[in-house]
Amino acid sequence: MQDWREHKRTVLENAKRVLVKVGSAVLTDEHGLNLRVVNRLTDQIASLHDRGQDVILVTSGAVAAGRQALLACPPCGKDIFGLPAKQAAASIGQSRLMHEYDEAFARCGKTTAQILLTRDDFQSRQRFLNARNTLTTLLEWRVIPIINENDSVAVAELAFGDNDALASMVLGLVDADLFVNLTSATGVFEANPSENPKACRLECIQEIAHLDVEAMCHGKTTVGSGGMYSKLLAAKRAAQLAVPTLIVSGKERYALEKAMAGEDMGTWIMPEAQAIPSRKFWLAYHDWQGQTIGVGVTNYAAQDLKKIMGRRTGSIEELLGPGLYPEVVHRDNMLLDPAL
Numbered sequence: 515m516q517d518w519r520e521h522k523r524t525v526l527e528n529a530k531r532v533l534v535k536v537g538s539a540v541l542t543d544e545h546g547l548n549l550r551v552v553n554r555l556t557d558q559i560a561s562l563h564d565r566g567q568d569v570i571l572v573t574s575g576a577v578a579a580g581r582q583a584l585l586a587c588p589p590c591g592k593d594i595f596g597l598p599a600k601q602a603a604a605s606i607g608q609s610r611l612m613h614e615y616d617e618a619f620a621r622c623g624k625t626t627a628q629i630l631l632t633r634d635d636f637q638s639r640q641r642f643l644n645a646r647n648t649l650t651t652l653l654e655w656r657v658i659p660i661i662n663e664n665d666s667v668a669v670a671e672l673a674f675g676d677n678d679a680l681a682s683m684v685l686g687l688v689d690a691d692l693f694v695n696l697t698s699a700t701g702v703f704e705a706n707p708s709e710n711p712k713a714c715r716l717e718c719i720q721e722i723a724h725l726d727v728e729a730m731c732h733g734k735t736t737v738g739s740g741g742m743y744s745k746l747l748a749a750k751r752a753a754q755l756a757v758p759t760l761i762v763s764g765k766e767r768y769a770l771e772k773a774m775a776g777e778d779m780g781t782w783i784m785p786e787a788q789a790i791p792s793r794k795f796w797l798a799y800h801d802w803q804g805q806t807i808g809v810g811v812t813n814y815a816a817q818d819l820k821k822i823m824g825r826r827t828g829s830i831e832e833l834l835g836p837g838l839y840p841e842v843v844h845r846d847n848m849l850l851d852p853a854l
């Protein structure tokens with residue numbers, strides 16, 4: 515196995531397309547969106563971009579920015595914290611968030627584009643491909659795509675709920691070669707540092723597939739977003755796509771620049787040696803219902819399957835007519851144990 519430090523150095527030096535994700539805990543403070551953080555982050559992303567790297571930004575902060583606006587001018591006697599209120603706050607905040615990014619990037623001479631996605635967009639092959647085409651075109655034009663979940667239309671069962679999951683899905687859309695996840699912690703620790711202050715930072719996670727994420731983060735760590743738990747699940751998906759993840763503090767000044775320059779900070783998560791082909795990755799996220807042990811595209815409709823269950827292959831043509839497939843789900847169209 516390649517030494518992880520050497521692997522990290524090689525990826526950092528050669529990454530052409532970097533996806534940077536920044537969460538609410540980094541971007542916001544008790545007053546809402548922290549513009550100093552937004553400006554520092556855009557400066558650093560612009561520098562990477564100037565060096566020729568494509569950068570895709572997945573950002574949270576719409577709900578916080580919306581609530582900030584609402585608190586400045588509250589709707590008399592109305593709830594601003596329930597789910598519909600959260601969705602409405604996101605729609606108020608998203609345009610403000612985007613405005614701040616747009617202005618900050620413009621000061622660095624960069625053009626931005628907003629893309630709002632929901633889980634639906636990854637479940638429909640057509641929408642998945644449309645989103646991919648748009649992103650590819652933007653990147654060819656050297657525009658910086660800024661992505662968030664489309665909170666105001668996402669219904670509970672279709673919501674990502676946290677942008678770590680969204681970011682990991684976008685990796686597959688844009689064929690990124692590095693995922694940088696900016697967090698409020700200084701990296702991944704052996705255990706939740708707020709519960710166990712003696713826990714040490716992990717410099718590298720070599721085999722994320724074998725990591726007990728539940729135990730390490732003690733379940734989900736924050737309400738409404740996943741904290742480190744969802745970052746590790748996102749890193750697991752990234753690893754399946756053969757994309758390494760760097761989880762690093764977004765609170766520290768110049769953290770992104772320093773991390774990209776190879777300083778010893780945060781946690782490096784090694785990718786799996788064998789990437790899932792992108793079509794299979796899409797399959798993995800196509801069906802989210804029930805207890806999933808694997809996913810695949812079937813050659814037979816459910817009612818036909820009921821008719822032929824338990825029958826000999828030779829009798830199938832008699833039941834369903836000619837032109838049949840020899841298998842219900844071909845192994846090329848099947849993925850077992852996706853990191854759902």
Ligand SMILES: Nc1ncnc2c1ncn2[C@@H]1O[C@H](COP(=O)(O)OP(=O)(O)O)[C@@H](O)[C@H]1O
Pocket residue numbers: 536537538539540676696697698699701702703704705706707708730731732735736739740741742743
């Ligand atoms: N093993 C762990 N290592 C590091 N942080 C952890 C761990 N388990 C739980 N956490 C918590 O996860 C949080 C990091 O996520 P955060 O950046 O706050 O989330 P978000 O990006 O969703 O807003 C930290 O507050 C930290 O206390």
Ligand SMILES: N[C@@H](CCC(=O)OP(=O)(O)O)C(=O)O
Pocket residue numbers: 536537538539573574575576577578604662663665675676677678738739740741
């Ligand atoms: N899409 C929402 C944030 C979702 C969320 O909680 O994200 P994160 O803080 O990154 O885990 C927003 O823009 O406010």
